[in-house]
Amino acid sequence: MDTVRIIGENLPNMPWQEKPEGAVGPVWRHSDNPVIHRNPVKGVARIFNSAVVPFEGEYVGIFRAESTNGRSHLHMGRSKDGLKWTIEEKQIPFVNEQGKPFQPNYAYDPRLVKVEDVYYIIWCTDFYGAAIGVARTTDFESFVRLENPFLPFNRNGVLFPRKINGNFVMLSRPSDSGHTPFGDVFLSESPDFVYWGKHRHVMSKGGQGWWQSVKIGGGPAPIETSEGWLMFYHGVTGTCNGLVYSMGAVILDKDEPSKVKYRSSTYVLTPEEWYEERGFVPNVVFPCATLTDAETGRIAIYYGAADTYVGVAYTTAQEIIDYVKATHEEVGDDAEIGIM
Amino acid sequence: MDTVRIIGENLPNMPWQEKPEGAVGPVWRHSDNPVIHRNPVKGVARIFNSAVVPFEGEYVGIFRAESTNGRSHLHMGRSKDGLKWTIEEKQIPFVNEQGKPFQPNYAYDPRLVKVEDVYYIIWCTDFYGAAIGVARTTDFESFVRLENPFLPFNRNGVLFPRKINGNFVMLSRPSDSGHTPFGDVFLSESPDFVYWGKHRHVMSKGGQGWWQSVKIGGGPAPIETSEGWLMFYHGVTGTCNGLVYSMGAVILDKDEPSKVKYRSSTYVLTPEEWYEERGFVPNVVFPCATLTDAETGRIAIYYGAADTYVGVAYTTAQEIIDYVKATHEEVGDDAEIGIM
Numbered sequence: 251m252d253t254v255r256i257i258g259e260n261l262p263n264m265p266w267q268e269k270p271e272g273a274v275g276p277v278w279r280h281s282d283n284p285v286i287h288r289n290p291v292k293g294v295a296r297i298f299n300s301a302v303v304p305f306e307g308e309y310v311g312i313f314r315a316e317s318t319n320g321r322s323h324l325h326m327g328r329s330k331d332g333l334k335w336t337i338e339e340k341q342i343p344f345v346n347e348q349g350k351p352f353q354p355n356y357a358y359d360p361r362l363v364k365v366e367d368v369y370y371i372i373w374c375t376d377f378y379g380a381a382i383g384v385a386r387t388t389d390f391e392s393f394v395r396l397e398n399p400f401l402p403f404n405r406n407g408v409l410f411p412r413k414i415n416g417n418f419v420m421l422s423r424p425s426d427s428g429h430t431p432f433g434d435v436f437l438s439e440s441p442d443f444v445y446w447g448k449h450r451h452v453m454s455k456g457g458q459g460w461w462q463s464v465k466i467g468g469g470p471a472p473i474e475t476s477e478g479w480l481m482f483y484h485g486v487t488g489t490c491n492g493l494v495y496s497m498g499a500v501i502l503d504k505d506e507p508s509k510v511k512y513r514s515s516t517y518v519l520t521p522e523e524w525y526e527e528r529g530f531v532p533n534v535v536f537p538c539a540t541l542t543d544a545e546t547g548r549i550a551i552y553y554g555a556a557d558t559y560v561g562v563a564y565t566t567a568q569e570i571i572d573y574v575k576a577t578h579e580e581v582g583d584d585a586e587i588g589i590m
Numbered sequence: 591m592d593t594v595r596i597i598g599e600n601l602p603n604m605p606w607q608e609k610p611e612g613a614v615g616p617v618w619r620h621s622d623n624p625v626i627h628r629n630p631v632k633g634v635a636r637i638f639n640s641a642v643v644p645f646e647g648e649y650v651g652i653f654r655a656e657s658t659n660g661r662s663h664l665h666m667g668r669s670k671d672g673l674k675w676t677i678e679e680k681q682i683p684f685v686n687e688q689g690k691p692f693q694p695n696y697a698y699d700p701r702l703v704k705v706e707d708v709y710y711i712i713w714c715t716d717f718y719g720a721a722i723g724v725a726r727t728t729d730f731e732s733f734v735r736l737e738n739p740f741l742p743f744n745r746n747g748v749l750f751p752r753k754i755n756g757n758f759v760m761l762s763r764p765s766d767s768g769h770t771p772f773g774d775v776f777l778s779e780s781p782d783f784v785y786w787g788k789h790r791h792v793m794s795k796g797g798q799g800w801w802q803s804v805k806i807g808g809g810p811a812p813i814e815t816s817e818g819w820l821m822f823y824h825g826v827t828g829t830c831n832g833l834v835y836s837m838g839a840v841i842l843d844k845d846e847p848s849k850v851k852y853r854s855s856t857y858v859l860t861p862e863e864w865y866e867e868r869g870f871v872p873n874v875v876f877p878c879a880t881l882t883d884a885e886t887g888r889i890a891i892y893y894g895a896a897d898t899y900v901g902v903a904y905t906t907a908q909e910i911i912d913y914v915k916a917t918h919e920e921v922g923d924d925a926e927i928g929i930m
Binding site for chain 1: 717718719737738739740741742743744762764766767772774776778779780781782784785786787788789791794
């Protein structure tokens, strides 16, 4: 019997496939992956590392679209079933709070998170180097870009889907401006989405294994469960021919989410299929979003594959949390609560 | 006749020497430099890059004291004249807001700035890498360490001596965790000294000359003048045998201090004397504090020399501002106002 509950809405029409016979590990792939292929719309070479939410009975997504000129921007997409996507040809037109155009120079690895009645887009933007950009929308027609929450250099901003102790909470991965050869996950709070503070260290790269030895970064918005905040994240290892990105899973304390309760010592998904091994950047799985159904505990994970495709994978809250607990290891200072 | 005014208090007993005959440039050295020598107190090998303020008719300082074990911590010091200093043997004992000991693992390059009735100490601290640490005191006996204002990696936090448009304003220099081979100056605001935002880019490294080609960083707290905020800063160039740190000067807009009004295209002080050329880190002048007298426009600059000594140099508001205007150059995006 399931003892783990997702705390959230029901989503009976979300993409779903049962775990196939003989599947290895706690996460299994959609049988018809990738769900977005190369050259999905005019002028866009590849779509990957993207985020989706349910919206008005269907689905919308904010997609990392790499143009045929090699630069990344954000494009909207719509889907009835979460699997077949229609991507817009044009970049999302951001305006500032005064309504003037306020387009990022580039934008990549978006997350899309609903808090109360607002959808927040969080991405990696240019602020004299890589930094976190944020915008809000309520209708997916007008998009207001807000103040950058942090100084550069930073990537992988991930917002929690509700306020905790009255504050917005965002994870991020302070970095350098290049292909950062290090990186831990930190957490910051804000009462108003303008000013941020109470920064805490959450998770260190490393551990006994080597799959997350170079750096780690937050993934989809954490999922609230009866066991705490479940988050998928990426862990990176180095080889003689470059980096390899796998997916890990962690459970953070419900009220004090800078505290790691359980963390899987092994990856939960790693590049194995052709669309993960081959592409613009070989050997990458990079989770950015989930859909969940509270009633059944089902989870669909949207992940970028090889910086070229979008893949979907599945698990249940019960299965993944059992797995994370069973394979738990404490890494570095994970158990400490920041600076105070 | 002087047309430039310092907006601030009078300090008739501050250290002062008139400009000597034949002095080159707008800043001249104290004739009996360095004012703090090697091994100034038991257990401390070198004191440098330190900050002073007037306090109860005398002077107090927060000193970067490198222990004989090679690690940096902050020590208090006191002086009647601002030149002869008595340094305490013990580290400053920081507590958190609950009164519990809260000592940094290391601490360096302090600034010390009075805003309203509180003295704020800002330093480079360990937060899983280099970051900005802050503390407050009103009596220089108890020191309360506050929330780190920013995520790592960062250095050279410099607080403005009054709120601007109702907010605290702090400069900083986002960096990496090593001997950062890049760096511009940014600005952030806070309504409460806990949460920070509205980050803006202020100044770029670079320019026509080469003395500030590698990186720059804020120096003493900006001095309010009739022409805007006068700030001394450090600019760094690279050689085959390492970095060379010089001092520059800039005038920031009074109400919108992320906007550069004038910026000297040349250094205003560069390592030339034995105590600047020779020491633990050769060829460093690194300004961290000033004393000023509003009535006469006199400015005394405290600077670290070769990571080994404290030196004092002098100028007047009129002389340095005339110089900065006369040698002004616009560097990179200096004239732009951040992201909005």
